[in-house]
Amino acid sequence: MRCTTEISNDEAIVTVPSDRTLQVTTGGASPGFVEPECWQKLPWWAQLAILVLKEAKQPGSHLAGWCASLPQSFEEIPMNWTQDQLALLEYSPLLSQIEKQRQEVSAAFLEASNGVRFSFSEADFTWAVQTVRSRAFTGPYEGRGPQDRVAQLAFIAALLAASTGLGVVSLENGLNGALAAAVAIPLSDFLVGQTSTLKRHVMCPVVDYLNHDSSAVSDIAYEYFADAFAVRVNGSFQEGEEVCINYGEQRSNDTLLQFYGFVERDNANDTYTMEILQHLDVATDAIVEVTLTRTGPTEESMQRLLEVLGGEGPEEEDMAWKAVALACEAELQRRSAGVAHEASAAGTGPEALAARFAAEKEKVLIACRAHAQSRCGRPSSAAPLSLLTRATMSPSFQEPQLWQHAWAKDLLKEHDMSPLRQEGFCHLEGAFDPNLAARCLEECRALDADCATTVTTNRCNRGSRSAWLDLQELSQLRPKLPALTELSEMLAGLPVELQAVAGTRLRMQPATMIAVYPEQAASYALHKDSYFPQDNDPATGATRRFTVLAYFNDWRPGKGGELRVHAPSDPNGARPDPKRFQALEPKAGTVVIFDSRKVWHAVAPSLNGDRWAMTLWIH
Numbered sequence: 271m272r273c274t275t276e277i278s279n280d281e282a283i284v285t286v287p288s289d290r291t292l293q294v295t296t297g298g299a300s301p302g303f304v305e306p307e308c309w310q311k312l313p314w315w316a317q318l319a320i321l322v323l324k325e326a327k328q329p330g331s332h333l334a335g336w337c338a339s340l341p342q343s344f345e346e347i348p349m350n351w352t353q354d355q356l357a358l359l360e361y362s363p364l365l366s367q368i369e370k371q372r373q374e375v376s377a378a379f380l381e382a383s384n385g386v387r388f389s390f391s392e393a394d395f396t397w398a399v400q401t402v403r404s405r406a407f408t409g410p411y412e413g414r415g416p417q418d419r420v421a422q423l424a425f426i427a428a429l430l431a432a433s434t435g436l437g438v439v440s441l442e443n444g445l446n447g448a449l450a451a452a453v454a455i456p457l458s459d460f461l462v463g464q465t466s467t468l469k470r471h472v473m474c475p476v477v478d479y480l481n482h483d484s485s486a487v488s489d490i491a492y493e494y495f496a497d498a499f500a501v502r503v504n505g506s507f508q509e510g511e512e513v514c515i516n517y518g519e520q521r522s523n524d525t526l527l528q529f530y531g532f533v534e535r536d537n538a539n540d541t542y543t544m545e546i547l548q549h550l551d552v553a554t555d556a557i558v559e560v561t562l563t564r565t566g567p568t569e570e571s572m573q574r575l576l577e578v579l580g581g582e583g584p585e586e587e588d589m590a591w592k593a594v595a596l597a598c599e600a601e602l603q604r605r606s607a608g609v610a611h612e613a614s615a616a617g618t619g620p621e622a623l624a625a626r627f628a629a630e631k632e633k634v635l636i637a638c639r640a641h642a643q644s645r646c647g648r649p650s651s652a653a654p655l656s657l658l659t660r661a662t663m664s665p666s667f668q669e670p671q672l673w674q675h676a677w678a679k680d681l682l683k684e685h686d687m688s689p690l691r692q693e694g695f696c697h698l699e700g701a702f703d704p705n706l707a708a709r710c711l712e713e714c715r716a717l718d719a720d721c722a723t724t725v726t727t728n729r730c731n732r733g734s735r736s737a738w739l740d741l742q743e744l745s746q747l748r749p750k751l752p753a754l755t756e757l758s759e760m761l762a763g764l765p766v767e768l769q770a771v772a773g774t775r776l777r778m779q780p781a782t783m784i785a786v787y788p789e790q791a792a793s794y795a796l797h798k799d800s801y802f803p804q805d806n807d808p809a810t811g812a813t814r815r816f817t818v819l820a821y822f823n824d825w826r827p828g829k830g831g832e833l834r835v836h837a838p839s840d841p842n843g844a845r846p847d848p849k850r851f852q853a854l855e856p857k858a859g860t861v862v863i864f865d866s867r868k869v870w871h872a873v874a875p876s877l878n879g880d881r882w883a884m885t886l887w888i889h
């Protein structure tokens with residue numbers, strides 16, 4: 271759906287009155303045309319499917335226009351594919367899911383055909399179920415009966431606590447706002463889930479015309495006082511722009527294909543489930559199914575794997591990572607090559623969709639294999655470790671005057687620094703010699719191959735590896751790392767120059783960090799480098815004031831890994847709009863300087879090649 275006029279942030283873009291929707295709720299009464307006993311036995315999607323069939327078959331339905339706009343068939347939904355088409359997926363977990371789904375739909379049809387007082391064929395019913403599964407959304411239901419009241423009271427109390435906590439203006443607005451938030455997916459379980467498992471499943475005409483985008487931030491909310499469903503999209507849009515919503519967070523391509531009939535390219539939530547022991551030389555009858563992400567097994571899978579390996583020590587963990595690397599390798603050997611998939615994925619129809627799905631699954635395996643290999647024999651830590659001593663470095667601040675460098679003096683003189691003062695960041699292309707960047711890149715790769723980098727345990731920054739170069743140890747590091755020490759000294763000359771630009775006294779932690787974002791297997795979520803003043807270190811008063819980044823890669827469009835600098839937030843420092851950012855290319859020779867306290871930023875996954883950079887933080 272495209273917008274015909276400008277849309278501003280958080281405006282309700284579609285509002286559908288409750289009586290124009292089709293809904294079912296947990297334990298809700300059956301409609302007059304279905305036997306109550308039959309209704310209670312049917313799963314929610316079958317109940318909704320019956321409501322859809324009723325509208326589609328009933329002459330003069332007030333939803334006739336919407337019914338007529340629904341697709342006649344769903345050739346993109348794998349449940350409708352032939353065995354040959356399904357085999358192209360090369361992925362048995364999805365095949366089992368589809369088989370299960372077919373059986374469930376048939377069973378529900380048998381049940382429904384006995385208790386519904388109008389007739390329909392199995393094909394009609396299947397069509398309606400597929401309409402429902404690709405278009406309905408689910409949220410909590412605040413309850414209706416006396417029993418539900420308890421849940422409702424707790425619900426309202428939680429909302430009031432939330433709204434007063436936020437300093438909301440009027441009660442009605444507060445409640446509407448809080449309820450709106452409550453129907454959104456993540457909060458719903460917190461507010462309602464603990465006291466009630468009541469759910470509401472809704473088919474909302476028109477809302478279903480909106481496409482999915484996993485990066486979109488949207489709410490589909492029941493607005494209590496308006497008795498309507500409203501879609502709000504976080505972000506502003508120009509006339510003609512497509513507006514997408516997020517069908518739900520963290521959906522793998524399995525779910526997207528099975529229920530919605532599409533595959534998302536480079537979907538960071540895609541996973542690969544397999545029986546891991548079949549690929550390993552272990553004498554056991556146990557079957558260990560693991561789910562792999564681009565950065566290794568899910569926590570639950572890792573736990574299961576460690577149990578089989580007999581413990582949770584560092585040795586077992588190392589063995590587990592080796593097992594994952596081997597299993598990914600074996601699985602990749604077993605599958606047909608992704609290049610072939612990519613070639614056949616260009617068209618439309620089940621074959622192309624299956625090829626796209628298989629190509630994406632292969633990408634998960636490749637990234638997971640690389641990550642698992644990088645974990646073997648390599649420490650993990652919340653912070654990078656010193657290259658020389660392998661220890662965490664406690665901040666020992668120095669006066670910037672100690673570090674002066676002609677390059678730094680010239681750089682800030684040559685470039686206009688007003689963007690740094692006004693917008694809080696500046697992007698300096700060609701700031702240093704790309705040959706130096708290329709030499710740094712080579713040294714970084716060698717260090718990484720020697721396991722000198724640490725794998726981060728920061729959940730917002732999954733998959734990256736890094737190391738500290740201690741500026742006080744440069745003489746020892748120089749012989750082995752001439753390029754990295756040269757660049758570190760250059761960057762260390764910036765704080766004294768920035769003091770003049772910022773008009774404040776600065777201090778520096780004499781260390782630079784090198785970090786890699788491996789291809790397809792790392793990203794950094796929206797964050798600031800300093801949440802001043804909350805994160806003032808009480809002992810040292812340390813707060814990061816400026817972040818300096820220097821990039822090493824020969825960057826080309828399509829390689830990904832952009833630094834996303836988000837539009838400045840309000841003076842209260844609220845999180846900015848996740849959809850509005852400027853994407854800076856991490857190109858060899860580029861330096862970016864920004865205010866660590868003000869600038870919200872993120873790193874996009876690198877799509878082609880490992881992405882390397884050096885960082886210096888100034889306090």
Ligand SMILES: O=C(O)CCC(=O)C(=O)O
Pocket residue numbers: 794799819832833856871872873883885
């Ligand atoms: O590498 C980048 O472009 C930014 C990394 C970053 O945001 C960080 O390390 O805090």
Ligand SMILES: [Fe+2]
Pocket residue numbers: 797798799871
């Ligand atoms: Fe950062």
